[in-house]
Amino acid sequence: MTVHTEPGTFALSPEEKAFFHTNGYIGPLTVYTPEEMDQLWRQVHRETLDRSHAAYPDTGAGTGAPNIHNYDRHLDIDLLAQHVVNQRIVDRVASILGPDLLCWRTEFFPKYPGDEGTDWHQADTFANASGKPQLLWPGESETEFGAGTLTVWTAFTDSTRENGCLQIIPGTQHQMNYDETKNMDFDEQRINSESKNGIPRGFFGYDYRQLQKDPDWTPDEDSAVALTMTKGQCVIFWSTLMHASLPNTSTGKDYRMGFATRYVPTKVRVYPDTDRIDEYGGSIPLDKWAAVLAHGQDTYGHNKITTETLRGTPIRPAIAS
Template sequence: MALATDAEIFAEQGYIGPFTLWEPDEMTAWWKQQRRALLDPGNTARRVFDNPVNYDRHLDIPGLSRLVTEPEIVRRMQAIIGPDVLCWRTEFFPKNPGDSGTGWHQVETYAIGETSQGMLEATEHSPGIPMELTCWVAFTEASRENACMKLIPGSHRQWRYDEHAPMRWNAAAADNSFFGYDYADIKIDKDWDPEQENVRHLEMRAGQFFLFTARTIHGSNPNIGRRQRMGFAIRVVPTHVRVYGGMTEFDEFGHHFDLDRHGCVLVAGQDRYGLNRMAATNAWGEPFAPVERTV
């Protein structure tokens, strides 16, 4: 019997992986270098977004610039969403010892917060092909004890949350919230309990990654261990998706974001649509090198 392809597994589960990018020792040494760069005042001054969230540091940290075009990652993205791929956002997801778990949530257009306007808009629709994809890279070990991700396989096929319903951000919210947003408030069926589903806990070694659509209901466990868990999300879309369409700024997680310096990165193939502002180089003037159009 032939083995299922990445695309077939993804269609069934809403995610694929984990896969190994680097061995743990290699990732640990690499991440140590990136931490130093993140704390460098010169690099901080180059940030696209001036706030504590640390969005899009791939635009000013060379190591992260190269990570978003890593062929081992990008070719698996191409197998899911096609040959032409844009990175529209990256972000860090730390969980320190004692931190609560991140509540279950489900999105697609990233209409997060008090507005119903999504950040992503598909201009084409292909059955079975998601309009967005996230690669979650484990910079450290991610175990059930120290806050690994959790998902509900197959949940991408049914909307359980109304992502366009407004939510209020609450800085004091902890357990079962998504960094201050309570998705329980926007459940379509208030009696539905995600904990009663077939929950999959994605334990990973440092240097591993997995891919998922944000339509797959996901969250994370609390960190009851003694070590920080650090994950890094690379968020991508096919080139037919409009990013931040018409927006010049937005508010999220209690912070204000000005889009004047934002740009998408072509990580694979070519951009035949020209819908988005692009970043051809990082803040150091180094060009991004898209993976070839292999699919």
């Protein structure tokens, strides 16, 4: 399925940009109709079962941990490759980061009935689980506060309070409450077994509180906003914005599926001096990894870039109708 869009028509308005810079997020924004998303997700769901061209081998990561072997499936699934360069997304991201953009990672975020919520967290260098910085902005070291990444979280299914929607705390992107140079201990037994302030919350086998700069600090949950979304909508936010998700307390088969695409300007170094990721009970090599030039051009040459999927399909923006 190709979504036809007119070029350059989805940039954020001055009012939207002002809201974003104050609050650290914008959305929900519509990328697909519910019918388009149903069609896209049915096909993508089937194609995820075929790992013959996937970028990473199956890691054997523990049950309930993020399936890091399914990172970056846009590198081998054509519809996801189209998604990461969809103009309804990248025009808006370019309004914030500038015209030259890389998509450096994508991730599925499922939440099934009975799954705990995700704990409050921020990410800047993304050294939080792997122990090594995965992003470095110009002039930034792993001990300095940079800008993180822009995350575009798209609802592949309806996202409700009952099935575990995202939560954010507006305006918190300006100060990191966590030290990513600290270590978190992975323990699969933590999954679906902890509660924070009376809400079942965890971090995929880690305790994110181990990274707190002030061990006595707690997030201001009274200021939290629940981001309910209809399938086909997205929210754009800084990874340094305090964010979390609610537990899935629904009954039956009401699961929530989110798909996160992460963008940085081409001047940012991705996976500097790193050849693999070790986190969440798994390990993946980066020899097949490459960033996608999602908008503009790359004049820096910091990063490995691909213009086609691992199946050999060209990656190009949606066709204007």
